[in-house]
Amino acid sequence: MGREIKLALVYRDMWQSSGKYLPRVDQLVRVAEPIVEMGCFARVETNGGGFEQINLLFGENPNVSVRKWTQAFNDAGIQTQMLERGLNALRMSPVPADVRKMMFKLKKIQGTDISRSFDGLNNPVNLANSFKFAKEGGMIAQGALSITYSPVRSIIMSIWRINILN
Amino acid sequence: MAGIGRPVSIGKMVKGIRERHPDIIIQYHGHSTPGFSVASSLEAARNGADIIDVGMEPLSWGTGHADLLTIHEMLRDAGFSVPDINTKAYMHVRSLTQEFVDDFLGYYINPKNRYMNSLLIGPGLPGGMMGSLMADLENNVKSVNKWLVKRDKEPITQEQLLLQLFDEVKHAWPKLGYPPLVTPFSQYVKNVSLMNAIQLIKGKERWSMIDENTWGMILGRSGQLPGELGEEIMNLAKAQEREFFTGTPQDLYPNQLDEFRQKMKDKGWDVGQDEEELFEYAMHPQQYEDYKSGKAKERFLEDLEKRKAAQQGLTSVAMPQTSNSESNVMPQSMTIDVNGEKFKVQVAYGDAVEEAKAEASKEEPKPTSSGELEEITAPLEGKFYLTKDSSEIGIKVGDKISEGDTIAYIESMKVINAVAADKSGEVVEIVARHGDDIEEDDVILLLK
Structure with missing residues (x-):
């Protein structure tokens, strides 16, 4: 066998990119254990992106959802990850620094291990804060490059951005 | 991330990153919508990616992600070592996810999102x-x-x-x-x-x-x-x-936690375990207020009931034997039985054209520009707010407004749009209610 490749199940994004809402916490808790039993996932995307806001929109408490839904993965040693939007954190508009800082610390306590941070403009300044705050909050900081196609971009530029971020 | 990355370019990018940073973990994530993601996953793996993101049935493909089973088989065939899948547990997750779709989530999944779409390229x-x-x-x-x-x-x-x-x-x-x-x-x-x-x-x-x-x-x-x-x-x-x-x-965005902490104190709201309620309030102020007041739940349940009733109405009609997954073979007319009487009806799918005609014809007369009164109408559909947060004071009857003034907000397509007055005058009546869903062209307020 060749080099090992791990698999991550993006359960949160599966729902959000298909429709408007996400399963309720009682449903998420039911599906968590069988996902663990599948035995093939090193990581599961549990929250972040629109997860917290969508919970509020249909009258559920996102804090309860994240704590309960991540528990089975935490117990099994499967890493949980969340998506966050750099300056915009978990919403569609910029977020004050103290609220961003608090987010990483709190999400770690609630059971999320990895913060996958991207910035809509691939702005190193905005992302540097995400990495700093995530590490301070005890999370694993992951940077995501936003790939898009236009005449003002190139592969070289994308790699150059990665160099800056490192 | 977005699925529009071309596979070979993705491979080059991963290779470049791997060469410069041999010790970092590289994870590839792509949506399957335009169809590149399977090939991109392979290119990413061949050029040094360590982790590949996948979705699984019944929500893989379409606007989601490449399916676990496909990626798993492809990687094994390419010589990579990937962990075994417990098939029994896989089927359990699959059926639970389908159960959630059937419970309520499916009412919010547009069938078109289950298709891939190369037009996005x-x-x-x-x-x-x-x-x-x-x-x-x-x-x-x-x-x-x-x-x-x-x-x-x-x-x-x-x-x-x-x-x-x-x-x-x-x-x-x-x-x-x-x-x-x-x-x-x-x-x-x-x-x-x-x-x-x-x-x-x-x-x-x-x-x-x-x-x-x-x-x-x-x-x-x-x-x-x-x-x-x-x-x-x-x-x-x-x-x-x-x-x-x-x-x-x-x-540009100064700290605000203390401000929200004070607001919660004033409202008598608990900041919660590890101050997590404070965090949610500061992160999503308007949505948190609607959650706390119960409005969010009420609106959601009301909307869900409407969708269920609409679906119920549709399925109670006797459908001719045909595949319902192919829009081009769906019936354009059918016979329905109402209290023993048969009616032949034309069927429209998803266009909302007939619906719009019906909506327009049954629409109740709205206050019109009679006498000295003038209307300001909604420039787009969405959720109507008099203020965008609790620090603002909304307009009220008797206020004098000038053309160009921001008079309200409409939350639509995930952003807050300021509504500017297109005429000047004194507010006589505020027709739209804070927090209500309104449609484009609905009257927001009346001026004299």
Whole structure:
């Protein structure tokens, strides 16, 4: 066998990119254990992106959802990850620094291990804060490059951005 | 991330990163919408990726992600070591996920999101955005058609609006400085393009509806845009006396936790375990208030009931034997039985054209410009707010407003749009209610 490749199940994004809402916490808790039993996932995307806001929109408490839904993965040693939007954190508009800082610390306590941070403009300044705050909050900081196609971009530029971020 | 990355380019990118940073973990994530993601996953793996993101049935493919089983088999065939899948547990997760779809989530999944769509390659919009885009378009088509039918014009289909939107993205994106088409900028570009498309359908000018978040992006408040702004955007910024920003974006948004802590204290709300309730309030103020008051739950349940009833009505009609997964073979007419009497009816699918005609014809007469009263109407559909947060004071009856004043807000397509008065006068009645869903062209307030 060749080099090992791990698999991550993006359960949160599966729902959000298909429709408007996400399963309720009682449903998420039911599906968590069988996902663990599948035995093939090193990581599961549990929250972040629109997860917290969508919970509020249909009258559920996102804090309860994240704590309960991540528990089975935490117990099994499967890493949980969340998506966050750099300056915009978990919403569609910029977020004050103290609220961003608090987010990483709190999400770690609630059971999320990895913060996958991207910035809509691939702005190193905005992302540097995400990495700093995530590490301070005890999370694993992951940077995501936003790939898009236009005449003002190139592969070289994308790699150059990665160099800056490192 | 967005699924529009071309496989070979993805491979080159991963290779370049791996060569420069041999010790970092590389994870590949792509949506399957335009169809590149399986090949991209392989290219990423061959060039040094360590982790591949996958979805699974019944929500893989379409606007989601490549399926676990496909990626798993492909990687094994290519010689990589990937862990075994416990098939029994897989089937359990699959059936539970389907159960959640059937319970309530399926009512919010547009069937078109289950298809892949190569048309996205042209405008470059991210595959992951199609979910919300189709949900938004459903409302937009209804609103536009209501406007068109009211003026004796031919309604349009969702497909027509989608194609016009794609064309408009191609036009608007360069002029907006080529922001990467990922959240939230894909949303901003899409919103502006959609507003432009709708304005053009109505015979009006482009760029008349740019929300404040999008202006923030244009002016550099989120960071520097990769491309140059178009001349018409620069002229618009100048005409509206908007200032460009070149500093550190975070500096524009001062700390607010103490402010929210005080608000919670004033309202008698608990900040929660590890202050997690405080965090949620500060992160999503309006949505948290609606959650706390129970309005959010009430609205959701009401909407769900409506959708269930609509579905029920549809399935109670005796459908002819045909595949319901192929729109091109779906029946265009059918016979229904109402209290023993048979009726032949025409069937429309998803276009909302007939619906718009019916809506327009059954519409109750609204207050009109009779006597000295004048209307200000909603420029777009969405959720109506008199204020965008609790620090603002909304307009009230008796206030004098001038043309151009911000009089209210409409939350639509994930952003807050300020509604500017298009005429001056004294507020006689505020017709729209704070927190209500309103449609384009609905009367917001009356002036004298």
